Amino acid sequence: MLSTHELTIRFGGHVAVNGVTCSFEPGTLTAIVGPNGAGKTTYFNLISGQLRASAGRVLLNGRDLSGLSASQRTRAGLGRAFQLTNLFPRLSVLENVRLAVQATREGPHRRGLSLWSIWSDHHALTERAREILREVALHEKQDELVSNLPHGDQRKLEVALLIALEPQVFMFDEPTAGMNAAEAPVILDLIRRLKADRSKTILLVEHKMDVVRELADRIIVLHNGTLVADGAPAEVIALPVVQEAYLGTAAVAQEESA
Amino acid sequence: MFIRLLSNDLPRNRLLAVVLAAIVLALAFTPFIFPGVKALNVAAKVLVFIVLVASFDLLLGYTGIVSFAHTMFFGIGAYGVAIASTRMGAGWGSLAVGMACALALSFVLALAIGLFSLRVRAIFFSMITLAFAAAFQTLASQLSEFTGGEDGLSFKVPAWLSPSFEPFEAPFLGVTIDGRLICYWLLFVAAAVLFLLMLRIVNSPFGRVLQAIRENEFRAEAIGYRVVVYRTVSSILSALFATLAGALLALWLRYNGPDTSLSFEIMLDVLLIVVIGGMGTLYGAVIGSALFLVAQSYLQDLLRLASESVSGLPALAALLSPDRWLLWLGLLFVLSVYYFPTGVVGRLRALSARRAVLPSKDHNGAPAVQASTR
Amino acid sequence: QSGEVRIAHVYSRTGPLEAYGKQTQTGLMLGLEFATNGTMAVNGKKLTVIEKDDQGKPDLGKSLLATAYSDDKADLAIGPTSSGVALALLPVAEEYKKILLVEPAVADAITGDKWNKYIFRTGRNSTQDAVSNAVSLDQPNVHIATLAQDYAFGRDGVKAFKDALGKAKIVHEEYLPPTTTDFTAGLQRIIDRLKDQPGRKVIWVVWAGSNSPFARLGDLDLKKRFNIEVSTGGNILPAMAAYSQFPGMEGASYYYYKFPKNAANDWLVKEHQRRFNSPPDFFTAGGFSAAMAVVEALKKTNGDANTNKLIAAMEGMTFETPKGPMTFRKEDHQAMQSMYHFRVAPDIKPGQPIELELVRELKPADMKVPVRNKGA
Amino acid sequence: MKSLDVDWKPLALVPVLSLVVLPFIGSGSTWLTLTVAGLAMGMIIFIIASGLTLVFGLMDVLNFGHGVFIALGAFVATTVLGAMGDYTASGSLWVNLVAVFPAMLAAMAVAGALGLVFERFIVRPVYGNHLKQILITMGGLIIGEELIKVIWGPLQIPLPLPEGMRGSILLGDAAVEKYRVIAVVVGLVVFGSLLWTLTRTKIGLLIRAGVQDREMVESLGYRIRNLFIGVFVVGSALAGLGGVMWGLYQQNVVPQMGAQVNVLIFIVLIIGGLGSTTGALVGALLVGLVANYTGFLVPKAALFSNIALMMAILLWRPQGVYALSR
């Protein structure tokens, strides 16, 4: 189980995430919503270790991760896909995934610190990487350079890397942004399948409310860095604060209260 | 077997393979094919530079670290052998001691630099190493007690490797085998072994992680690799190989001084060779070194011919004067960046890969990937 | 035996010492021409000069000299320009058992502890430089502060200078980084030490390079303010332009074209002026001397370029040069030669072309130059 | 407003440093001599470094060829001043200026013109790629240096200081060279005009934006090409001016002088925080002062004073005193 306790970060005077305490059970998909700049991505960054919290703790299965670096947290079981794609552009699609698979391996070739073995001999890694590419329907492009891929395929690969890491906790940050309606289903199906495996904890940041409604077991709402609502999707969406500040159904959207 | 020796990293282009094979054969049989002291000296220098440039490529091409302090390690290796041989007298023992001390010193310095490199921006780091390399050179000439100062050290090597050693009476294939040639072949074997070792390293899982870090350090960290560790290990490895290259140089020259192994000019040559050969392709080190050093060694002779042929035109003759060979070297710098952005190896491989690489894309060969914050 | 004698000239045709190296080459060719009366042959043997550009790099120099001796079949070699290169070349001459006539590299060690029997030198060594300067300054009640570059060349120079002084007193030694550009601190230390000394007060400068302290020394008006004088050795003409700030300054130099009066120098000055429209300089004279030494030696062996014969001929040999007669000392093969105690024209204005006056010719006998190659 | 907050600490470093060493030096007049000379030296260094800071700070171009423009400026000055012997020989500073001023203008013009060519053929293909910039500008440096040798010859050329600028101003026992006072004035003028252009006009903003996303700047309707050329030309011209100042200071010029000052300039830039004009000034002044103080107090350490200073500053602020904030 993943949980955060009073997680806080300040940038100068600006508190981007403010005392967020929350826990996430395995087998549930929690959607995190909130206005732009509410602190959703920052909250992810704090959990996965890209940013150091000014205060508060992150716990995974009772283990305190707060002092660990991003790479250590990944190895502890936190997996993260990014809002803006963030890949190895001049390596092939297959190698991108293979690197992620290798990162999870233990034993003599542990994380590639072995200088003596030859990379291309690691058939097991390659097989696993191919398997994952098939899952996201990228196997036909495995030899392309990532920099030559269209945007939608890069988003898919981003998700493939996350799967390759085999984490306990999956964090998706707007996985379908910039993907058109015809392509998004591949990713959404994948998330659905992950969800079916009851042992995984899934966190999803998403602005498209139809997607959220369909996938989420639970919604939490961040606003100005604070957790303002938490509950079942239908309830949360109905809350006035969510309606006004986020969905903006009021005739003129309210100014963000500073 | 052969493929395993090359760590499954083949030239991937027929022309490239032929050229590489030709270079290796030419180097192996230089004493028979190209008689004369000059040719042998050039060939020996090529061997040393193959190791030096490849070790720099490990850092630059594979890890994306731009360091100007690489010649520092080269110098340490050369001084190690030179100082030990001067103080302890010629002998295999002093060679071993000198190398061991040099490797140890390089290890410590590279560790420090590796750890330091994480604190500062990439470009900042390169300029700091520039200042450091200059300071180290000053230091070397200041410690004249040990290093012989500006004048450097001339020393003797084990008898087997010195010119006066002639084990066979009769010439072999018209060439008298002497200590000089034995020393040359020692260099050849050492360079080959070191090169294959480096090829192995870049093609190991470790090497792949280095490339990942070069491409996107931020993401490499995010999928669970500790960038600090990899960077540091890579900078240490490359320093150690450079140190060995320095030792080979000293062994060959039986001389070392600040200008010979520490000067910024060598750093520039190394940079240029990496670019000409092709960054991030160890084979580039072989092709680049051979091309560049041969050109450099015979450039003045060529220019002499050229300027004599245009002696009617004083302005042109002044430009083609052998005294102005550096001018042409400078031009080579500029042109190679213009026309060989991916180096000879990159060019050849792109040809056979037939995967059209967009022109706009090969202009972005910058190793210093600026990681975004998200 | 072939019909020619092949002479390799290894020098800095390019690189930091390009300016010096080229003078040597010019001088060498003129010298051969003069010494052979324009025939460029001795005893019917043609003299061929093979040029090698060491670019100021010792390692390259080594390789070039080896190439010259072996691939190019040079009978003997002359050069190089830089001391660092010269020291690296010494073992090569020994390996190939051929003569290396060092000109103009100055390091003492060349004819000192790194010497071998194949090494001769027509150029002056650091000690000769320093001693001649010492002789020109050595008077009772003279207080001297030295200013030198902080590396072997500077320190050796000061040491030799100090050893040669008898009556004058050194009150301070200042060593500054070779690349110093702001001399304020160093000069301030010197001034602080020197200004309250009695008698004649002199700052003796030994400095090589374009970042010279003379501009600063000039601006400080030391003569007027503290009655402190400046003294230094000679240099190439462009570098001596800075001396015009010190009218009346004294020192000792290796060569200045107006000083020596002999046939060789007269011819050299006249021909140089005619062909290059400028007077011959420091290193031109050096190259010229080396040429005369080689021709003289070959004449003695009747054109035989065999190394051992040449060595035998050259040891103790006295030969004419633009600086008058020189003699290769038997023990270390260093050419003993005159130096010139000069004075900058007293009425010169700063910025004007330099003009030197001869105070005294310092003959070899006037200078005690120790032999330092014992044990080599 | 945030942008008005000035970070005073680095600026305070200069006076603080001078005061701290005062007791160690002891003599007041010696201290004064060293301090004034150090500050003035710093100003000269600033002038030669300013063009590079500008080019790096605005265009993110790491120009190793900067030294060529310095050398070129100095060589042009030898030619111009050489032709105006009547004016330089006069003891009057004003008459001297009649010669020096055109020499400066000519040096800046020639260096600027070369900058134009340099930008077109050397720098333009490599915007945005530091490694290639390093390589190609290094090539430019070598070519430039060799061309100078072709034109002016490989020899050192004297560049005597005009008569009226020689000598020192005496303040009690302390001597301040006249030329250094002139350097301070020139340095302040350069600094002032740079700062004004960068903070009071939109040009600075535009160029910085152009480096990050050139297409966007063009889409906003600005012709970035000309601006880039302009900055590069100004940077080169400043280097030319620096060359004149440096040459007059040394009183001679050599073709290698550009390469000789490269490392020094880079150290100044690193201390200042790559690309910051104020930082470069602070860095240059610190380098000037520290060189003099250590040179006086512990001459042995003077060799490494620049590096030590740089390390100390980086320990305090890893990005230099002003990290890219102008």
Place this chain on the structure above:
Amino acid sequence: MTTDLLTLSGVHTHIGAYHILHGVDLRVPRGQLTLLLGRNGAGKTTTLRTIMGLWRASAGRITLAGRDIGALDTPRIAGLGVAYVPENMGIFADLSVKENMLLAARSAQRLAQIDGDRLQWIFKLFPAVEKFWNHPAGKLSGGQKQMLAVARAIVEPRDLLIVDEPSKGLAPAIINNMIEAFGQLKASGVTILLVEQNFNFARRLGDTVAVMDNGRVVHAGAMKDLAEDEQLQRSLLGLAL
């Protein structure tokens, strides 16, 4: 009677060796909002970039207010009164939000010269712009950057506004503001060319619509015809919206 402010006829564009646009014909009527739809990779972005002169058309003709702009360079085209919000937003990350805005205001040398009322209007639509006024723009959240990108394009009045996918990553409330903003701009006479994936957004704003596929415009007509015709949607866009 509407005239066309912008027209493309038979425009071909090559990127490197690739032939991307195969003869695009497009008309953008003055004072209206024209939507450009199409699946990923259809060539929408390429069309916009070609209009801006960022890619050069290899054949065909582009006119703005009757004038051929095919040969003009980007600054010139922008100078004719065109504002552009690129797909990647084109934020100057190292500059503050304020400086980003100042640069977009071409006629203003200093902040004080920007029309204050207009600025207030922008602040109201995109509160993040005001809130982070002095912050480096690179530190903004994804959605905040998107707001800034649009805010920049409208800081001064322009005749033609070209926007590439402004709604991606925006919270629903801000999407409403964006719709509001485009509505007001249109009312003030600005012509808008918009690429948008979010069909709801598109439907509420569009007057005319063009659908692209494979580097060609395969359908052009009034928005309401498309909005009401599910059959047409399915055939053009691959799904009903």
